[in-house]
Amino acid sequence: MAGVTHSTVSRALRNSSLVSLQTAERIQRIAREAGYRTSAVARSLVTGRSDTIGVVVTNIADPFIAGVVSGIEETADEHDLSVFLANSNAEPEREVRVARKFEERRVDGIIVTASRVGAQYVPLLTHMQVPIVLLNNQHPSQFAHSVMIDNVQASLDAMRYLIRLGHRRIAYLGDRSGYQSDAERYQGYHQALREAGLPLEPSLTVHGDGKPEGAEAPAAELLALLQPPTAIFCYNDLSALGAMRQVRKHGLRIPEDISVVGFDDLYISQYLNPPLTTVRQPMRQMGRLAMETLLLIFAGSDSGDAIRVPGELIVRESTAHPRK
């Protein structure tokens, strides 16, 4: 106690204009000396806002996701919001469970990255009291708010580039089928082939799981073909990593014998040997956009837009003209 009440202290600490400058300063000094720290939980209870958001990710160790979270955290911090982080392990039930937990914690909003929540779960998420923004969600749904990379345009760009180099037999090494981003990237692949009058050969489309290990077997299949492809367009950089290893195992050189293109432009991709040609997803900026969408919702301007972010083809040394 410093001679005043409760209320005055509260006002002094929040810099209310309803308190004289000198008492305010005195109180702040005493508070500092005593090591007083306002209880954000008590404040939340009365204000009804927690100044907190929840981020659910499939796996924080995935470098794409870590980049996105970095952008989210940065923006949240600028606005004095704290962020809860939870992994879903790409399990839909878990995703719903952690979202519910966030709701109990009275977060002001939730961002879900690469949501795996399918049709059966959407209602559970939709009926939550908390605004939700989806980033690169893997199931088309009626969510009002989302931030997504423009997969079709981006893979179209990458494919057109390969075709311009002279490639005629281009393979697509996808993610597990069924997810939206895989379907859209395949769509770009397909469309580019059609544009160029090239046949869509089924044996040139294979599926991994978005990780290096998972890409090795399908890449091997491709290389074992009677007429192997001269270029492989991969679902993401991690898949490209597995494909490249497999290419080397077969004694082939990149890009002389076969070109490889990735998707994401992970931080490390420029340091690979050879540096990887890929489509850049501006992960940090996408995280930022998702957070800003939430901020807009908090401010009441509920636009309800689905934001599409363009990808950018980054040409490096893993691609070249085909052999013959």
Add this chain to the structure above:
Amino acid sequence: MAGVTHSTVSRALRNSSLVSLQTAERIQRIAREAGYRTSAVARSLVTGRSDTIGVVVTNIADPFIAGVVSGIEETADEHDLSVFLANSNAEPEREVRVARKFEERRVDGIIVTASRVGAQYVPLLTHMQVPIVLLNNQHPSQFAHSVMIDNVQASLDAMRYLIRLGHRRIAYLGDRSGYQSDAERYQGYHQALREAGLPLEPSLTVHGDGKPEGAEAPAAELLALLQPPTAIFCYNDLSALGAMRQVRKHGLRIPEDISVVGFDDLYISQYLNPPLTTVRQPMRQMGRLAMETLLLIFAGSDSGDAIRVPGELIVRESTAHPRK
């Protein structure tokens, strides 16, 4: 209202034994149908526990840190704790600021990864009300609780391996000097040289910044030496990435012309070309240990130990016997 009071509802939802099974079930059903979600913030206010921990990291986009956070989150989730995540950008003031913010949020504990908080800040952290565990902290300090990789042993192992291969001119490409992990890894380097009766040549020790870009200039210096090293022991895998690129730029081959060793064993290191020989830090497990230390403190068994985790040398294809 379902015919009972406040208190009974609270008891029913928390599965208290002080309530009849049938009323409990009825209440739970009604709660579910009404979409009722307990307010964790109100609960925290009365219980005095938030079931929440804060994790401060230098940069979540760093793959080592993402691995650690993954282990923390996993363990926290198993114990029904939610985790706050904040980046410090390796700025000591910011680190203190976010730790304070966590204190306001009444987290039950804090884990700081790769703390950059130097001597002048330690008191600020020490005087907090919340238990703190440091993971790979970068300044020796009087913190009771810490989890650290055994840097000296690990780099000793790596160096002994290189010496056994026949290398006599081995360089150390470190982090910015002044940090504990750099100092300790250098110590292992130094000690191994002494053991083998090899001279400690100053020009063979250079400093980067723990990132690929930052390693390129010092690596170039090394390669420009009249007698360049036959092996480079790098502070971490990211530095090794930059060093390897520089080696290639100089037209040299790895490992035929020069061997490269990293530290961390990032997920992607096994997929590099060539796959990187490195010291594995069990990041996930280290995160888990930090969280378990916090759990122990919560349970009152305040051991006060500093945990040292051994590193493991992983031999891959970036190392070989020296040329001549």
Add this chain to the structure above:
DNA sequence: CTGAAAGCGCTTACAG
């Protein structure tokens, strides 16, 4: 087994 009461630590109209 259930209810009535107090209280966790704040904020914020409402008076003065």
Add this chain to the structure above:
DNA sequence: CTGAAAGCGCTTACAG
């Protein structure tokens, strides 16, 4: 500019 009072949504002894 400051104080007294109510209340945010829970939990938990205390009675019964």
